[in-house]
Amino acid sequence: MNMDQGSSQLALHTRVLIIAAVVAAALSTLAQDWRFAHQRVSLMLLLLALIAELIPVSLSRSGLRVTFTLPFLAGLAQVNGIIAVIIADVAVTLVASCAHERFSLKRVRWSWVMLNCAVSTVTVAIAIVAMRLVEMTTTSQGFNPAATLTFTVVYTAVNFLLVTHFYCLVSRERMSSTVIARLKPGVIGLALYSLVSLCVVSIVTNAAYWCLPLTFAPVLALRAVLRVRAQMDEQYYETITALNAMLQRAHPYTHGHLERVAKMAEQVGLRLGLNPTRARLVREAAILHDIGKIAIDEAVLDKPARLTEEEMEHVRLHPEFGAMILAKSGQFAPIVEWVRHHHERLDGSGYPDKLTDKDIPIESKIIAVVDAYDAMVGGPKSTDQRSYRVPLEPLDALVELERCAGTQFDPVVVDAFRKTVLHSGRRARWAS
């Protein structure tokens, strides 16, 4: 899927969602559930929801923001009709967007705001319908934990699926792998949210609105945890970026090479059955697989003529150097061995440790195949070409890989790579 196809799909899905939101709002109107009871409680909940919307946690790598309005929406849904809750959620989203526009340096994209409003409308409508169904089937008056939990779970699930769907459309990641990767933290967050929602709703049913601000404390605590986690993730990826930048300053040709190898290595890993988390680690290992070249003389790496034996020995140190660099940091521990062994061969003639088939990690085998292919084919720019070799055509490079399968490369990995390349439709030219 190229950029144009991605953009048109995103626009189409956005329109569909907006239409769905309008329909949901219209149907809600038909239900004639216009209740706006307990004004003080409702206004307090609205205020708390707005404050929660104004202090999101940015997951800046993904462009997503996590807000904490759910418990207060659950409270609103307890005492008000569906229309009131939809209007409240949409209003909070719009007001917060205006506030961000005014106070932040980044300009708000109103198309995304419309999308968020549509997501809110559909999510609230479905969650309230589910909640009302549970209320009808249970006989408890006042505080109904089952109904509250239903609202919380359904809201979280629908919101999660819709946001993930649009995220995958923008980032062109697979929906299934993204859902699986985010499921565990999502479930933990849901458990905590449910507790806060139950507390808010139980306070609301007692009309003790003066206690509601106290429920902001767990929201702030949750937010603090998420912020630090997001910060740690951000630091991790920025360290990778910085190491990459360092390598590219020393060896400029590596830039496009590393990006291409990383992207393709992840896809090959998924095709071979690695779970999404592991495939993501393979991608990170692929970005850093040549970091050891920072300790290699660039004059040798860029030498157009054949290297002497001494020069070859010097170049062959780079996987070991790469492992030494990454081993210093505990968070790179999973990928150290993959980087170290990415030049091993099945027949034991590789380096640095002369490992054979069974001892070579599958991740190293993946990187080896993708690395070799990109070295043969190069990239679209002249700066992506190796100084010592004329680039091959993609099909010729695939033939060469298959020729070396069984000795240099793992045949299963070569096969998976071939299918990945052909599936991605990049026959004409290896393009990023």
Added chain:
Amino acid sequence: MGELNGVSRLLLSILLLMSLGVGAYVRWRMTRHCNRRLIDSLRAFSTAMELRFPSHRGVTDAVLDLCQKIAVEMMMPRKQQRDLEMVVHLRDIGLCTVPYGIFNARAEDRWTLSERERYNQHAEDGGAMLEQIPSLRRFATAVRCHHCSYDRLGFPQLRDVSEIPMVSHVLNVVTAYVWLEKTQGDLLACETIRQQRGKALHPVVVDALLAVLTSPGVSQQQLPYAPV
């Protein structure tokens, strides 16, 4: 205005206690863990430069050890001590732009003028690289200035000595000492450092370094970098 019933009170109490616990955990444990992870990951940079230029091997550990002792001696705030530790690992990130041959082909005293200028550029390059990375941006100035001398004759040239962060002054003094000790031995190194006090080297930092070196608990064997 309503009153809370038993269930509400119980839920609210649990949540407030949880919030306190989580808040304390985030404030003391998670934040510390986050900082340690960052410092940990920054070791990769100093290791990369030491592998690129073997003459630098072991220098980072020596510089780090002395910097930590000086920071304690100068009673630096914890945050500044942490920043100093991070800048130690990042200080020579700009050396990746210096050609491999300059350092590894011949000794420093045999460099040509253009090679010397190329080397001097590394502090500025390092700062520029860090400016591109949001979580490391705050160290850009310190890295840029880690060879700035107190008398403004170092590199890069700055208008005012007050522009140089204290962390950079500490690095400048410690790095100078470590290299002098490597080439001339500890006695001459100390003497040179004393002579440059208030000239090329910040006087407060020099006093702290000399206090650390002459304190009874520190002996030659305890220094991580043994002179060649």
